[in-house]
Amino acid sequence: MTATVAATDRGITVVAWRNSVFVVFTLSGLAIATWLGRVPTVRDSLHASTVEMALLVVGMSVGSILGLTVAGHVVSRFGARHGVQVATACLGVGLLAAGLVVSLRWGIAGLMPCLFVFGFGNGLCDVSMNVSGAAAERAGTRTIMPLFHAAFSLGTLGGAALGALAEAAKVPLVWHFGGTAVILAAAFLTAVRWFHDEHRIGDESEAHHAPAAADPALDPLSSGIPTGGMPAVPGRWAVWAMPGTLLIGIIVLGMALAEGSANDWLALAMVDGHGLTDAGGSAVLSVFVASMTVGRILGVVVIDRFGRVPVLRGSAILAIIGLSLLIVVPNTAIAIVGVICWGLGASLGFPVGMSAAAGDPRVAAARVSAVATIGYLAFLAGPLLIGFIGQQTGLLHALLVVLVFVIAAGVVSGAAREPQALRPRTGRDVRAG
Numbered sequence: 423m424t425a426t427v428a429a430t431d432r433g434i435t436v437v438a439w440r441n442s443v444f445v446v447f448t449l450s451g452l453a454i455a456t457w458l459g460r461v462p463t464v465r466d467s468l469h470a471s472t473v474e475m476a477l478l479v480v481g482m483s484v485g486s487i488l489g490l491t492v493a494g495h496v497v498s499r500f501g502a503r504h505g506v507q508v509a510t511a512c513l514g515v516g517l518l519a520a521g522l523v524v525s526l527r528w529g530i531a532g533l534m535p536c537l538f539v540f541g542f543g544n545g546l547c548d549v550s551m552n553v554s555g556a557a558a559e560r561a562g563t564r565t566i567m568p569l570f571h572a573a574f575s576l577g578t579l580g581g582a583a584l585g586a587l588a589e590a591a592k593v594p595l596v597w598h599f600g601g602t603a604v605i606l607a608a609a610f611l612t613a614v615r616w617f618h619d620e621h622r623i624g625d626e627s628e629a630h631h632a633p634a635a636a637d638p639a640l641d642p643l644s645s646g647i648p649t650g651g652m653p654a655v656p657g658r659w660a661v662w663a664m665p666g667t668l669l670i671g672i673i674v675l676g677m678a679l680a681e682g683s684a685n686d687w688l689a690l691a692m693v694d695g696h697g698l699t700d701a702g703g704s705a706v707l708s709v710f711v712a713s714m715t716v717g718r719i720l721g722v723v724v725i726d727r728f729g730r731v732p733v734l735r736g737s738a739i740l741a742i743i744g745l746s747l748l749i750v751v752p753n754t755a756i757a758i759v760g761v762i763c764w765g766l767g768a769s770l771g772f773p774v775g776m777s778a779a780a781g782d783p784r785v786a787a788a789r790v791s792a793v794a795t796i797g798y799l800a801f802l803a804g805p806l807l808i809g810f811i812g813q814q815t816g817l818l819h820a821l822l823v824v825l826v827f828v829i830a831a832g833v834v835s836g837a838a839r840e841p842q843a844l845r846p847r848t849g850r851d852v853r854a855g
Contacts (some may be wrong), residue, residue: 435618436561439554439561439616440562440566441616442613442614442615442616442617443558443570443617444569444570444573445609445613446506446547446554446610446613446614447551447555447571447573447574447577448576449606449609449613450547450551450577451574451576451578451579451580451581452577452580452606453513453544453577453606454544454578454581455578455580455581455582455584455585456517456581456584456585457537457540457599458582459581459585459586459588459589460589460595460598460599463524463595464520464524464533467525468524468530477534478530478537480802481534481535482538482540483541483798483801483802484538484541485539485540485541485542485544485545486541486542486544486545486548487545487795487798487802488542489541489545489547489548489549490546490549490791491791491795492546493505493545493546493550493787493791493794494661494788494792496508496546496550496787497549497787497790498787498788502553502787503550503614505547505550505553506610506614506617507610507611508543509543509546509547509610510543510547510606512542512543512546513603513606514606514607516539516540516543517599517602517606518600519535519536519539520537520595521594521596521597521598521600521603522596522600523536524595524596549790549794551570552570552780552790554617554618555776556780556786557786560783564722564726565722565726567777568718568719568721568725568769568773568774569718569719569722570773571718571769571773572715575711575718578711661785661788661792664785664789666778666837667779667789667792667793669836670775670778670779670789670793670838671796671797672796672831673734673771673775673778673831673835674776674779674796674831675796675797675799675800675831676829676830676831676832677741677770677775677797677831678772678797678798678800678801679800679804679823679824680767680771680827680828681714681768681771682800682801682805683804683823683824684710684761684768685711686804687809687812687817688703689703689704689706689707690817691703691748691821692706692757694817694818695816695817695818696754696757697754709758709762710761710762711765713761713763713765713766713769714765714766714769715769716765716769717737717765717766717767718770718773721733721773729839729840730839730840731835731836731838733770733774734770734771734774734835735832735835737766737768737771737832738828738829738831738832738835739832740763740766740767741763741767741768741828742767742825742828742829742832743760743763743767744759744760744761744762744764745760745821745828746760746825747759747763748760748764748821749818749821749822749825768828774838775793775797775838776790776793776794777838778837778840779792779793781841804824807823808820808824811823
């Protein structure tokens with residue numbers, strides 16, 4: 423009877439943890455889209471040039487990279503819950519301050535520090551929620567990381583829709599950003615109350631009890647990695663030299679570039695390369711985002727059935743086919759089919775890479791930080807590289823760069839292989855609870 427109650431309590435605990443991670447991923451997407459959805463108003467209010475807006479993007483990206491780098495130390499020392507709490511403060515302060523600066527017309531110089539802080543919070547939140555998500559995935563019985571990232575995509579869609587409504591209603595930025603910052607902070611801080619230590623789940627309150635070391639033989643929710651007799655845990659910087667870290671980084675880099683390049687250039691590529699109207703180009707971008715979301719939702723079933731490596735290789739092939747159709751075939755209908763294949767193929771690389779990077783709980787935070795930093799280089803350098811090449815050759819041909827990186831991701835996909843105990847056998851999920 424006691425064992426049954428314990429198992430039930432354990433299941434409830436894991437479900438609550440998992441659901442809280444879903445909320446944090448969704449809110450993170452909503453936070454980013456809140457800024458992106460009002461960029462036209464920011465530009466018009468400050469009378470900013472294209473170069474000045476690019477400087478803002480760089481400032482926020484630098485903050486994100488710094489947040490990713492620091493996150494490994496914060497999460498390793500204090501846990502993912504506290505990482506999200508600090509990130510929440512940065513996101514809220516950065517967003518609210520950005521609204522005030524634009525409303526007071528303090529210019530680009532005043533806005534850049536706000537976006538740096540906002541970007542730092544984004545990077546810190548990214549690593550924290552992925553580490554906790556990977557731990558919740560291990561504690562459960564099925565692959566769920568792609569669903570977390572699908573929740574992020576839905577959050578961005580919701581934030582973009584609210585931004586569009588705010589743009590249409592001409593809501594002042596200070597009210598939009600300020601109100602959103604307060605709501606996000608309250609929701610973030612409520613959700614992370616259900617986060618648990620990445621290495622164990624205990625019923626005792628962390629505010630009153632120091633976490634005890636979990637015994638893998640006794641605790642079904644522990645990492646399963648005994649501490650006695652094992653080599654010393656690598657330092658947080660040493661994870662860069664661990665076998666697989668850079669290879670997983672290449673997987674994430676290639677698929678992040680596939681995702682980011684579509685967000686930045688697909689609409690224009692459809693206009694310039696396939697003759698669509700501006701509205702048509704935006705509609706095709708929506709098709710891509712929808713395909714990404716569907717791919718992440720369906721991916722959990724496919725990964726549990728076939729395993730990470732076959733799915734990543736198949737995803738890379740699908741993305742290669744899709745990009746090739748878009749770039750080479752002049753028919754618009756076939757190009758849209760290519761976009762759907764591209765979105766489906768690019769959907770799983772980032773979440774699966776995060777799961778693979780967090781496979782060893784002892785160094786999960788540091789490795790997720792390292793891999794995420796590599797992936798974010800695609801979001802930082804990719805738009806500039808494709809834009810420069812596209813200026814010379816046209817945007818469709820510039821997307822050949824993405825094709826090369828996706829091929830590389832497919833080649834090294836073996837680095838994301840599950841530990842032996844987690845590999846699918848005979849089509850059934852055999853993970854230990």
